[in-house]
Amino acid sequence: MRACGCDARPPEVVWLRLLDGRAVARPRPMRTELAKLYDMIDDLDTAMLTTRRSDGHLVSRAMANQKRAAGADLWFVTSDATHKLDELATDPHVNLAYFKDRTREWISVAGLAKVSRDRETIRQLYAPDWKMWFNNGVDPRYGTPDDPRIVLIGVEVHSAVYLEANKPQPVVLYEIVKGWLTGTEPKLGEMHTVEK
Numbered sequence: 001m002r003a004c005g006c007d008a009r010p011p012e013v014v015w016l017r018l019l020d021g022r023a024v025a026r027p028r029p030m031r032t033e034l035a036k037l038y039d040m041i042d043d044l045d046t047a048m049l050t051t052r053r054s055d056g057h058l059v060s061r062a063m064a065n066q067k068r069a070a071g072a073d074l075w076f077v078t079s080d081a082t083h084k085l086d087e088l089a090t091d092p093h094v095n096l097a098y099f100k101d102r103t104r105e106w107i108s109v110a111g112l113a114k115v116s117r118d119r120e121t122i123r124q125l126y127a128p129d130w131k132m133w134f135n136n137g138v139d140p141r142y143g144t145p146d147d148p149r150i151v152l153i154g155v156e157v158h159s160a161v162y163l164e165a166n167k168p169q170p171v172v173l174y175e176i177v178k179g180w181l182t183g184t185e186p187k188l189g190e191m192h193t194v195e196k
Contacts, residue, residue: 078151119145161194
């Protein structure tokens with residue numbers, strides 16, 4: 001029994017009709033799958049960002065999603081005093097994990113992170129709720145887009161796997177209960193894979 005909670009289907013394809021009338025399957029374009037991935041992430045506030053410590057162990061922490069901007073596929077904000085910046089300097093490979101409890105959908109993103117102190121991008125992404133993370137102090141810039149402690153982490157997506165629930169919530173619940181009672185794999189949705 002597989003434990004993925006999905007229909008075992010080949011990767012999504014787009015069927016193209018050639019001039020001679022033949023139909024050919026091509027993988028769905030990366031941008032289409034990325035758009036679907038973005039739509040799912042837009043419904044989620046928080047990612048678990050996993051980095052590798054200097055001793056080789058993995059560490060995860062909750063990070064708030066930021067709006068989209070040029071320069072990276074996904075953006076996060078942090079302080080320049082955090083250990084995760086040292087970890088990223090040593091190994092920029094990261095994983096982002098998301099889970100939506102209500103629908104049982106999940107997302108796993110693998111990518112490369114880069115640290116940015118670009119003030120223009122910080123101004124573009126800035127949100128008033130950042131103030132709570134950058135306490136006001138003696139410097140009038142603290143808690144504003146000009147706060148020198150604010151650093152961005154941009155993630156370039158290299159691959160992603162996610163489960164998209166393609167059934168109403170009551171049907172998903174029924175599938176879970178049915179699987180539990182019968183010992184069969186619940187059919188919760190459709191698996192998607194995004195590869196660059």
